[in-house]
Amino acid sequence: MGRPPCCDKLNVKRGLRRCGKSCRLRWTNYLRPDLKHESFAPQEEELIIRLHAAIGSRWSIIAQQLPGRTDNDVKNYWNTKLRKKLSEMGIDPVTHKPFSQILADYGNIGGLPKSGNRIGSLNRDMKNAFMPKAEQHHLPPFQFFSNINSHLKTTMVSPKVETIQDNSNSSMDLLTQLQAIKLVTEASNCANNNHDAVSPQFYNEGSFPSSSSSSSSSTCSTAGQEKLPPNFSWQDFLLEDAFLSTDPPEQEQDNNTVEFSSKEITQGTENYMIPQNQNHKEIPAQRMDIGGSSYNEFGASSSTNSTSFVEAMLDRENEMFLEFPNLLEEPFYN
DNA sequence: AAACTTGCCAACCGCTCCACT
């Protein structure tokens, strides 16, 4: 199956058509006698989800907890089954957060979006989570989008960002990972005894819906938010950097822009969205306080100085959407 | 029945790490 051997021209024995690396991979991933070839058991499935939530896409580490499974097995199973499964449950498989919360965070970060990219740049999993509802297929794009925003308004939570607690958490060191594995494995054992499908505390302190039938529901975490700085919004320090500074954008990119490596996020740091700039750590607490703020149609806070600008943009956007509803089609209607 | 789509999964790619010289 798969591609022809990568090295059928160089350094391969005639007839085998495999280089040493190919042979090793085939042995470790397929031929090894201790490998299981049957489908994944529910317990294995559950453990994969838990470990992925804890340490991200460290497939080799995850596979070590599953005797007879290879990292390739686990990775494939995740990509083909589990990711979709989580998406259908309204959970972002990357962050293990409810999509509603992701959208809320995204709105706060982006506040400034280009229309076509606002949702379009969200991953396809999120699209899947929203689209399966048959009735949504028949909604005009703008109405459908408005429904999402209405949903956001009703489920709006403070973005769950442990972000600025400590920059030293920017990546989990090995010890932390091992501790996470141990924790998760122990928890898995407990859960197996209880026969609970998934215990919520391992989905970012409660972000996992308690019911498997919920989709992008209002069961966003509340427990996890208790660990947050109160009423913090990404927009508060992103917008000030992005719009209030007089520095050229290039310098912003270099010095202040908060960026997140996808690798950092997936490698066990999904709970720790880390600003790269140490200076963010020094932002006074009161700057983050947006208590009592209201949210506009797109979830942007209207309590900061920068929001008038944002609102103007969003108002203009709304006009554009009404005028050119097709602008929203691409992200959701392939 | 043919064309097309989708799901599965073995295998490839490119990168990093590490032991060895």
Place this chain on the structure above:
DNA sequence: TAGTGGAGCGGTTGGCAAGTT
């Protein structure tokens, strides 16, 4: 200390089979 090669890793590809139109 620098260079080299093998091992290991995560992400991605593409052939095949089954399902759908």
